[in-house]
Structure formats: structure tokens, C-alpha cells
Amino acid sequence: VRARTPAAVADDRSAPARPSALSGRPAGSRAVQLSWSASANARDVVSYDIHQGDTKIHSVGGGQTVTVVTGLRPGTSYSFTVRARDAAGNVSPATPAVRLTTPGSGDGRATAPTGFRAASQREGGAYYVDLSWVPPRVDGEVAEYQLHLDGRPVTSLVFGGRAPRDRATYSFYVGREAGVSHRVRIRAMLPDGTWGGFSAERTVTTRPR
Missing domain, CATH: 2.60.40.10 (Immunoglobulins)
Structure with a gap:
């Protein structure tokens, strides 16, 4: 069996553009819905990473600009950001944070x-x-x-x-x-x-x- 490897290319070290217009709303007492505008060079984006505070909690495909984050607690404040990621693993700067509070009681009983x-x-x-x-x-x-x-x-x-x-x-x-x-x-x-x-x-x- 004969095979030919592709020609060598320079490493891609250019990060995607920052997504924009991140917004969100509570979706019940234990979830929020987030939406954003695609990265300017969205053609190169393979996924979007969702961060809660400093922790990455979720990823969606590069063609998706809406997601629902579940497993939250009632009556609790959260901060979310989104980053774009390309096929080479380069990650964009984070969007400005959106801060949301889930409705309900935050007394811990749940x-x-x-x-x-x-x-x-x-x-x-x-x-x-x-x-x-x-x-x-x-x-x-x-x-x-x-x-x-x-x-x-x-x-x-x-x-x-x-x-x-x-x-x-x-x-x-x-x-x-x-x-x-x-x-x-x-x-x-x-x-x-x-x-x-x-x-x-x-x-x-x-x-x-």
C-alpha cells in the first residue's frame, strides 16, 4: 500500500476573533440560556467554550450560537463567558461576562x-x-x-x-x-x-x- 503525507504547513497560531454580544436569561430555577454573535472568522471556528467563572463547563459546535446550561442552583448568581476555538486549538479572548441570577430560594433546602x-x-x-x-x-x-x-x-x-x-x-x-x-x-x-x-x-x- 502506498500513501502520501500532505505537505508541511506552518503551525496555525492565530486565535479566532472574540465572539460578541453575549446575553442570557434564566430558564427556570436550575438553568440559563446563553446566546452570542459568532466570531468574525467563524469559518475557522470548530467550537465555542462556555466558562462559568474561571472554569470551562461546556462546549458547543462552531455553527451554534445558543446553548442552555443546566444543573444550576435556585436563587444563585452566576457569571458566564464564551470563547471561540479553532481546529488547531487556538482560543479567542473571552467575551465580556454576563451575570445572571436563577430565580427561587437560595436557602440551600433544595x-x-x-x-x-x-x-x-x-x-x-x-x-x-x-x-x-x-x-x-x-x-x-x-x-x-x-x-x-x-x-x-x-x-x-x-x-x-x-x-x-x-x-x-x-x-x-x-x-x-x-x-x-x-x-x-x-x-x-x-x-x-x-x-x-x-x-x-x-x-x-x-x-x-
């Missing part, structure tokens, strides 16, 4: 673990607190939680492999003394990298069998 329960048990002369909860219903997997004990964060729980979706459980050591009361609550690390709302706070007391 992203808090629910059905939170806490109970004390004694084993081997020591006391443990057993927790169980229903993970928040959000877009994506929730694999990390932060545990607060008596008003202070004490540990992070990270589920390896497949994180529980229906009910999660965790048990931790609290000492050897009976009759001690503790306040406990948890919150989830959401797929967008922010902390969700706190669960209800429970009070549990170590009791002898």
Missing part, C-alpha cells in the same frame, strides 16, 4: 440531604454515632459530604466507586463517656464544586446499654 437520622450505639466499651440520610437530588453524582459535630466541621466523607443514591450511611467514634450529648448535621459537595445546604441538625446522647 440541595440539602433529607431524611437525616442519628443514633448512638455502644461497642467494645466505646460509643459511636450511626448516621443515615437520603442524598440530595441534583444533576450528577454526589460522592463527598462534610460532617459537622457540635457546630464545627470534623471530617469529610468521600464515597469511592459508586456513591449511594437512595440512602447513605456512616458511623463514627465519639468517646467512652456515657450521657454526653452531641449535635450533628451534614452537607454535600455538589457536582458543580460548591457546598449544598445543611441537613436538619440532630441531637444524640451516648447511653449505656
Whole structure:
């Protein structure tokens, strides 16, 4: 089999022109719609990158100038920019940022673990607190939680492999003394990298069998 490679050409280091006229609007309490004008040299653009703050969160094809960003939180402010990208990987400067706030309550209840329960048990002369909860219903997997004990964060729980979706459980050591009361609550690390709302706070007391 004979084959001929194409002639060598100079590396393309010229970035596309900046997209313009970025605008947006909320699309419900958990999404926004963004639109923009194509890059001036749109013929060379293969995709547009959407950034939330400093993080790239989405890409669309070079022929598309509208997109919907989902998985957002109600009552929360966000900042978005768009960059054009060509086939050589060159990226344009970012558009001016558009700032949008999703409607609804930002009190965290929609992203808090629910059905939170806490109970004390004694084993081997020591006391443990057993927790169980229903993970928040959000877009994506929730694999990390932060545990607060008596008003202070004490540990992070990270589920390896497949994180529980229906009910999660965790048990931790609290000492050897009976009759001690503790306040406990948890919150989830959401797929967008922010902390969700706190669960209800429970009070549990170590009791002898």
C-alpha cells in the first residue's frame, strides 16, 4: 500500500476573533440560556467554550450560537463567558461576562440531604454515632459530604466507586463517656464544586446499654 503525507504547513497560531454580544436569561430555577454573535472568522471556528467563572463547563459546535446550561442552583448568581476555538486549538479572548441570577430560594433546602437520622450505639466499651440520610437530588453524582459535630466541621466523607443514591450511611467514634450529648448535621459537595445546604441538625446522647 502506498500513501502520501500532505505537505508541511506552518503551525496555525492565530486565535479566532472574540465572539460578541453575549446575553442570557434564566430558564427556570436550575438553568440559563446563553446566546452570542459568532466570531468574525467563524469559518475557522470548530467550537465555542462556555466558562462559568474561571472554569470551562461546556462546549458547543462552531455553527451554534445558543446553548442552555443546566444543573444550576435556585436563587444563585452566576457569571458566564464564551470563547471561540479553532481546529488547531487556538482560543479567542473571552467575551465580556454576563451575570445572571436563577430565580427561587437560595436557602440551600433544595440541595440539602433529607431524611437525616442519628443514633448512638455502644461497642467494645466505646460509643459511636450511626448516621443515615437520603442524598440530595441534583444533576450528577454526589460522592463527598462534610460532617459537622457540635457546630464545627470534623471530617469529610468521600464515597469511592459508586456513591449511594437512595440512602447513605456512616458511623463514627465519639468517646467512652456515657450521657454526653452531641449535635450533628451534614452537607454535600455538589457536582458543580460548591457546598449544598445543611441537613436538619440532630441531637444524640451516648447511653449505656
